[in-house]
Amino acid sequence: MFSEIWHQMQGVHGVYLQWGTALEWNILFTFVLCVLILVCIGLSLVLYRGRQTEGNALWLHLLGLCIFPLFLLPFANFTVFEYSKQERFCASCHASMDPYVADMTAPDGKSLAASHYQDRFAPGEECYACHANYGVHGTFTAKLLGLRDAWRELTGTYTVPIKMTLPFPNSLCLKCHNGARNFMKEDSHTDPGGVVARDILEDKTLCTDCHLPGHMIAGQPKGAMKAS
């Protein structure tokens, strides 16, 4: 974490780029709160050895065992939930995810993932932006499925090539492209009246039927990733 923060603070040619997102602040607060909790516990053991439940020791415990931990709960959970949206989190399942990350980040990549990555439309959160559905329900489903994937990675019970658990619905594309100028000006995308075509809305015509596959993995035919 710290080398990463330091790297970002260095910027490019000394020019400050970015630091201070909600995630970065939360990581910092989580770290500080954890240290404060351990300091309080350590101090209580040193200063109030054998009298932990008496007098001023209870005030120290109030800080270390109640106030700081209660503050830690939201910061820690936010850190975990936000960090799990990051591309580096998804990419940390090396054996199974490496080909997909390599395809996405390849400078000359031709897949949808690569072109979206090059567009920098969701820096750092590319996997999540395309694979998680809209809204709280989409986030919840993505987290649950992610937990299952993590378990499979941990236990080595996944099969190669990996397949998506659920079909890739057009709504995942439409959550960004619906209403976009370049998308709406294409006749095949719209019905008379200038609204998105019903076939696309109802997944009768899939985006990937016409466009390049989401990922292009060497030795893997197009469509191999479709849900089992």
Added chain:
Amino acid sequence: MAPLKKLFRGDWPARLLALAQILIGSVAVIGIATVVTLNTYLLLGFAAMQVLIVAGVVLFVVVAMLAQRGMVLEHFGPGETVIRQGDPGRNVYVIKSGTVEIVTTRPDGSMEVADRLGPGDHFGDVALLHHSLPQRFTVRTATPAQIFRISPATFVQLYSNLPEFREYLRQRKEPHLRQLERMK
């Protein structure tokens, strides 16, 4: 009921507090490791361990409430140890019923009953008032006994605010100490 009573006897608020410290401290250690390494499984483990924080906080609240109890009546069967020689002086005990034995350990390791105490007698105040000195003796019950355990805060409050109480304690120096001095 007897094993349950035994479980709840003694300084179990301190044990609960130690458990709360272990629970929350372990979450804090994992938390530091998590944010420093940003390891996937540490992150997931850290998220799952949040429940330990809730458990730790609840334990602390219970301990904080229990710490306010000034005096607790504890029940002992015959032959049970109330305090051990060498333990820090934490509480003051007043016998409600039954008999206890004051046992000292000689340098050669053998044990000797120095005194017997009965209803109305007290013990533990000397070690407590001398900055939690180690107990100089072991106290064990000779018969079934009911003993009040007075918390240090309560005892110190009484001792500080009631000169009559101080004088009473001075005159009625712990009987076993008189006995121990006679033995020297």
